[in-house]
Amino acid sequence: MLSLPSRQTLDGHMVVRSHARVSSLTLKSIQYTDAGEYICTASNTIGQDSQSMYLEVQYAPKLQGPVAVYTWEGNQVNITCEVFAYPSATISWFRDGQLLPSSNYSNIKIYNTPSASYLEVTPDSENDFGNYNCTAVNRIGQESLEFILVQADTPSSPSIDQVEPYSSTAQVQFDEPEATGGVPILKYKAEWRAVGEEVWHFKWYDAKEASMEGIVTIMGLKPETTYAVRLAALNGKGLGEISAASEFKTQPVREPNAPKLEGQMGEDGNSIKVNLIKQDDGGSPIRHYLVKYRALSSEWKPEIRLPSGSDHVMLKSLDWNAEYEVYVVAENQQGKSKAAHFVFRTSAQPTAIPGMSASAFCEFPALN
CATH class of the missing domain: 2.60.40.10 (Immunoglobulins)
Structure with a gap:
């Protein structure tokens, strides 16, 4: 019987062996990602024919998702537990060994889809923050994953790099806060006043727009006047620390800038x-x-x-x-x-x- 040399992938995971009338595909150390359709094609000078086959791989559940989730008291948040399993798995949530939901945790709801389970938590107090356990089980095995619900904080202060003053406006270049508090920054607040004044003027700036260039522009200033400016960042938790004030002097009256x-x-x-x-x-x-x-x-x-x-x-x-x-x-x-x-x-x-x-x-x- 004519025997042809075997072929294999570089990592040796798949090996093809062919004889005169038989060809075989061997998969070594099979993984769940090997599941799917395989097509065998035979051809000669007259023509060709193909046959498809489907490989099912049964495996114990595998879990993933963002381990640390940030929120604050009164703010609803979802903890996402993604599951990969065949056959499909049963998913359960636990808190301190207690199955959820329960009468002790009325502020918790669970939503399941074929590929994930979502634990919806609306923290009422500090006691709702901490570890939550997601466990998935099928007939092949089980896996658990620990999640931690963290109480978000207000952001640290932005830092002002420099101020570019004009006659009636000033561009304030800044660096974003080193700590966002665990949740996205929504807005920046600029405060400014002329030296000697008591009242601070202020304006809010959209965080996405301001962060693109790292610049906010304050307007309505008086020419040849010394001002102090400072910045703070706002997230869902609240307004963070305000930066140290930076002083600048506007330019004299002159021709305008081009639009x-x-x-x-x-x-x-x-x-x-x-x-x-x-x-x-x-x-x-x-x-x-x-x-x-x-x-x-x-x-x-x-x-x-x-x-x-x-x-x-x-x-x-x-x-x-x-x-x-x-x-x-x-x-x-x-x-x-x-x-x-x-x-x-x-x-x-x-x-x-x-x-x-x-x-x-x-x-x-x-x-x-």
Whole structure:
């Protein structure tokens, strides 16, 4: 009988042996992940044929999940016990050896799915924090996993790295708290006051937005004034420690900073809404914005003057499949800002539309 050499995986876990009419697949030290469909294919110069087989692997339960779960009194939380088992396992929860739920733990509920069991706990007091046991049993064996419910704390204070002052605003760069208290930070609170004042002004900032750049901006400041600023972080437990105050002095009245520009293409493909995000006004109210734009390698369109309260400009009926550039300048009594620059490309023309004009025009926001 013709015998062909055997083949195996690099780790030796699977070995294939073939003879003239028989081929065998041997799995060594079988794992539950080996379960599934296996396909045997035979071919020659005339054609080929395949046969599929399914391997079931029975194994004792395996448990996993986040071992430490943080919450605080009155805040509902789920402890998740994921189970992998075949045949399926029966899952039980215990606290100090007592099966849950019980009359002694009325603030506990259990929800089961085919792949996990969830222990819902709403702590009433410190006694509800501590160890909880998840145990899964099938006819092959059992496994237990200990979870700990930890009482969350308020976060430690952020640390201020530096302050970049302008005439009427200041950018505060900070490092996140070293300790979050075990639960996510939701907001940051900035407090500031002019030196010599007693009352602190404050503003809340969304934590996700602030953490992206590590900067919060305080506004409404007076030029050439010394201020103190400090920060604190808020999580679900409460407001954490406040940082040490950092002093800075705003700049004299001057020309404004250029606005930030963000573009949003219209659904028609050849229009765009350009948002104007106001920056520091230089300590003097912005009088207006000056906008100019063009298709690259073309002449500039007539300059547009927008009122100071404008927050966007619409550019419509633009050339198809063309690259455009937009410049926007803010102006106050002290002069003009540097130009903010924005580049975008219009879509390719989908179909020709007879009678449409190729000229561009602007739509101004309505003023109250």
